Amino acid sequence: MPAKLIFPGVYALGLGPVNAFLIEDGSALTLIDTGYGKDDVKILAAVQALGRSPSDIKNIVVTHCHPDHAGGLAALKKQTGASAWMSLADAEVVRGKVAINRSTPSRGLMQQIMYRLFIAGSSGIVDKAGIEHEIADGDVLPFGGGLRAIAAPGHSAGQMAFMLERDGGLLFAADACSNMGGLSLSIVYDDHAQGRRTLAALAKLMFAAVCFGHGPALSGANARKFNQKWEA
Numbered sequence: 001m002p003a004k005l006i007f008p009g010v011y012a013l014g015l016g017p018v019n020a021f022l023i024e025d026g027s028a029l030t031l032i033d034t035g036y037g038k039d040d041v042k043i044l045a046a047v048q049a050l051g052r053s054p055s056d057i058k059n060i061v062v063t064h065c066h067p068d069h070a071g072g073l074a075a076l077k078k079q080t081g082a083s084a085w086m087s088l089a090d091a092e093v094v095r096g097k098v099a100i101n102r103s104t105p106s107r108g109l110m111q112q113i114m115y116r117l118f119i120a121g122s123s124g125i126v127d128k129a130g131i132e133h134e135i136a137d138g139d140v141l142p143f144g145g146g147l148r149a150i151a152a153p154g155h156s157a158g159q160m161a162f163m164l165e166r167d168g169g170l171l172f173a174a175d176a177c178s179n180m181g182g183l184s185l186s187i188v189y190d191d192h193a194q195g196r197r198t199l200a201a202l203a204k205l206m207f208a209a210v211c212f213g214h215g216p217a218l219s220g221a222n223a224r225k226f227n228q229k230w231e232a
């Protein structure tokens with residue numbers, strides 16, 4: 001699947017049920033999320049389709065520890081030599097030092113069906129990988145002109161959202177919610193009440209576009225749907 005430009009210098013890589021993103025920084029690329037364990041192949045094919053090479057990926061930022069976001073990290077690190085960035089809480093899961101939290105499905109028929117199809121039978125275990133950089137709330141990572149980390153717990157304990165602070169702002173909402181078939185709660189949360197508080201906090205932010213782990217990005221007037229849907 002080809003890379004889709006969703007914001008100046010930012011591409012969405014559709015990997016089937018989940019997205020990853022590439023941020024251009026001159027000759028370097030920053031990858032946000034890594035798909036499932038075998039999605040390294042699709043991600044590197046998309047990089048090559050852009051006329052770039054795997055070694056252009058210098059940094060990989062992972063929003064949270066779930067297998068559809070962190071699954072490709074170990075394989076991609078080997079093939080690119082990139083450094084990895086994650087929150088401490090979720091880094092410890094990917095390092096294999098802490099067991100993954102047990103998450104529970106959201107209310108709603110669709111969420112229950114998706115939970116049974118995609119999550120209930122999964123071990124949640126990802127190939128172990130080293131994480132060189134631990135991200136804390138408020139850190140501004142030196143990618144794309146400044147990528148501000150926003151703690152977004154609830155879906156996982158250490159999930160991070162990010163704001164690219166230029167051109168009106170691009171919010172990477174990760175799995176704070178989903179946009180599969182419209183904005184909705186994610187299929188699972190470790191802590192549902194905390195997930196709601198995270199969404200209410202993100203809904204106070206202004207941005208020109210917002211993108212998700214699951215489903216298409218929203219921009220322009222459509223981006224305001226996010227604020228309206230989740231305002232407390």
Ligand SMILES: [Zn+2]
Binds near residue numbers: 069
């Ligand atoms: Zn997740």
